[in-house]
Amino acid sequence: MTPSIARATRAALLLLGTTLAARAGAQPLGTVAPDLDHVIVGIDSLERGIALLRAATGIAPAVGGVHPGRGTRNALLSLGGGRYLELMAPDPRQPLTPRSAALAGLRELTPIGWAARTRNADSVRAALVARALAPGPVLPGERARPDGVTLRWRTLDWGTDSAEFGPTPFFIEWDPASRHPAADAPAGCMLADFALASPSADSVRALLGRAGLRERVAAGARDGIAVTLDCPAGRVRLGPRVP
Template sequence: MIDHLVYATPDLGIVDRLGIAVGPGGQHLGLGTRNFLAGLGGGAYLEVIGPDPDQPEPAQPRPFGIDGLTEPRLVGWAAGVSGIVDVVARAQAQGYDPGPVMSMSRQRPDGVLLEWQLTPPATGLLPFLIDWGTSPHPSKDAVQGATLVSFRGFHPSPDEVHKGLSALGEELAVAAGELALEAVIQTSGGEVVLR
């Protein structure tokens, strides 16, 4: 199940030109990033993430390849799960390793602390996994008004992607083509296509 889509950018000034109303999510302290969020309906949301000018340069590269981006791009997606350790073990047993489970947190602008577990944030067509545990889901407090109309991927060998998706128990429409993700989002001002 889609938890959220990740739209990474080298400059968060894009949020004013995106065509989708977003609100502040929060800072990822130590990672050098911050995000803005928009609800997409059905318990999913859009995360716009980029360098945080209020943090020092991080010791390691920023997630999602942000440091190498020259323009905004839909870089990945998260699948929401519960019992993430068990989900990872089942995927490994089917020949796909989503990576180790890590714990993270961030404080919302209103002071609420969100804590979650996830596998390493991945880019590409296979999702990373996220388990919000008892934290409130970000889609509930995100700016509302947008709806995810469609979400699909393109890959030179779609069957390879489907093997990984099957091991994770996830679905994504994948067509043959150059590696990319595409989301069509309906807003009050019309459709916005993110690639």
């Protein structure tokens, strides 16, 4: 499959899958990115990323924990409305992985991915399979917080053609027994805008509209994610500038 076809396939899957997620129980969260659970911002060093975010926002992200076997660790900021920002960086105590190697090349705070929320990942997957698509399996995940509390979730991606990061989200179903990170991450910032950038913005925008999604898509030289936050220190923009 060529890169252009793969990108188009992922965009179409995004549209269909997010609609299915809504039917499976995703909760609308307002007019800005209603399907968003969290946005992932990459950086080469967690300590440096925390310092950069604190300087930009006026709020210090709280260290979240590590992702065992994936080579990464994170820190979190609440964005209001049940959403949060996940700052992700390599974990120097774990072996290098493709994910952590990619993050190691990011010197600036860079939005790299996002998660769409659902209450039932199995229902989303079954609906995708019924439509002759080939999503990946629903996979369990967990991490331990610094206070020893373990958070658990399940995720779903698009299978062999899926990009780990980029404008196409993965789906996340939080364990009902786990406290959602947005509930106790440092608060004070609010999500003001969220947009996806793509070289094929017109086609992506049309597909999003047919799916009833309100995420904004702008033309860009490459795939990207633009995030605007209103914070105590002022307005903060991460990612490419979009009209």
